[in-house]
Amino acid sequence: MSAADTQYLAIVERILKEGYYANNRTGVPTYKLAHQIMQFDLAKEFPILTTKFVAFKTAVKELLWIWQKQSNDVRELQAMGVHVWDEWMREDGTIGKAYGYQIKKYKQLDNLLHMLKTDPQSRRMIVTLWNIEDLPDMALQPCAYETLWDVSGDRLNCMLVQRSGDMGLGVPFNMTQYAVLVHLVAKVCGLRPGQFTHVINNAHIYENHVDALEAQLKRRHEAKEAPVLKVADDVHDFYAITPDDVWLEGYEHLGKLAMEVAI
Numbered sequence: 032m033s034a035a036d037t038q039y040l041a042i043v044e045r046i047l048k049e050g051y052y053a054n055n056r057t058g059v060p061t062y063k064l065a066h067q068i069m070q071f072d073l074a075k076e077f078p079i080l081t082t083k084f085v086a087f088k089t090a091v092k093e094l095l096w097i098w099q100k101q102s103n104d105v106r107e108l109q110a111m112g113v114h115v116w117d118e119w120m121r122e123d124g125t126i127g128k129a130y131g132y133q134i135k136k137y138k139q140l141d142n143l144l145h146m147l148k149t150d151p152q153s154r155r156m157i158v159t160l161w162n163i164e165d166l167p168d169m170a171l172q173p174c175a176y177e178t179l180w181d182v183s184g185d186r187l188n189c190m191l192v193q194r195s196g197d198m199g200l201g202v203p204f205n206m207t208q209y210a211v212l213v214h215l216v217a218k219v220c221g222l223r224p225g226q227f228t229h230v231i232n233n234a235h236i237y238e239n240h241v242d243a244l245e246a247q248l249k250r251r252h253e254a255k256e257a258p259v260l261k262v263a264d265d266v267h268d269f270y271a272i273t274p275d276d277v278w279l280e281g282y283e284h285l286g287k288l289a290m291e292v293a294i
């Protein structure tokens with residue numbers, strides 16, 4: 032069983048057993064627990080669920096849309112064949128001043144890469160999408176909103192802070208795509224991936240996802256070993272990376288589990 036399955040399913044199980052039931056903005060009530068944490072040693076294995084199919088390429092494309100294209104334009108994501116943001120697209124085709132917009136606005140990725148290369152012992156390496164001034168002009172306030180970075184020896188460590196985590200849909204994407212980000216940032220900085228810690232403030236299961244997640248829990252004993260993430264040798268420039276530069280070797284999984292997204 033992959034470390035991702037073990038830690039993710041432990042949280043799912045805890046929420047189903049002890050979660051607090053309440054309604055929220057979407058009108059679809061959730062069971063929730065505060066302060067759930069997953070931690071992966073990326074030198075040992077890549078975190079992706081095997082107890083259901085995770086659309087890896089889609090998750091990577093969404094990541095590159097935010098971090099590389101630094102875009103808020105949903106049409107650019109659609110042009111890559113990804114439709115997970117369609118419901119939040121405004122009339123102008125964007126999600127407002129959200130996500131990639133905030134990375135571009137302050138050159139946050141360039142600053143991070145520069146610090147990692149020139150002052151790796153800095154304790155000030157943070158990329159944050161949480162911009163109080165711009166919050167009113169965002170179609171959705173960022174959920175996985177902050178990363179904190181550390182270099183120990185040749186290892187690059189990263190903590191992802193997520194204020195709100197949809198365990199059925201968002202979290203399986205987020206844990207995997209940010210692990211890819213650590214691999215990619217490490218590669219272009221001449222480092223190796225290290226510890227990846229994923230903190231979720233409000234980890235929730237939408238009521239209409241309970242059956243699918245219970246079915247996933249039952250697949251536990253058939254879970255597979257984690258696949259290996261491969262990054263093309265010639266990746267040196269973050270801005271030149273394409274979705275084909277990363278792939279999984281040996282991704283065995285137990286098949287798709289459909290869930291409806293709460294809007």
Ligand SMILES: Nc1nc(=O)c2c([nH]1)NC[C@@H]1CN(c3ccc(C(=O)N[C@@H](CCC(=O)O)C(=O)O)cc3)CN21
Nearest residue numbers: 086089114115116197200201202204288289292293294
């Ligand atoms: N309620 C909610 N949950 C989320 O996870 C979420 C939002 N809203 N709003 C913004 C984005 C959109 N996200 C989404 C939306 C849909 C899928 C989804 O349908 N995933 C399918 C596969 C999709 C595909 O292959 O294209 C899945 O089975 O994982 C995933 C993440 C994550 N975020």
Ligand SMILES: O=c1ccn([C@H]2C[C@H](O)[C@@H](COP(=O)(O)O)O2)c(=O)[nH]1
Nearest residue numbers: 056172174175195196197201202205
């Ligand atoms: O990357 C993402 C983006 C969104 N989500 C989920 C978390 C919540 O279920 C909704 C957002 O609703 P809020 O009321 O703004 O918290 O989207 C996610 O898990 N990951």
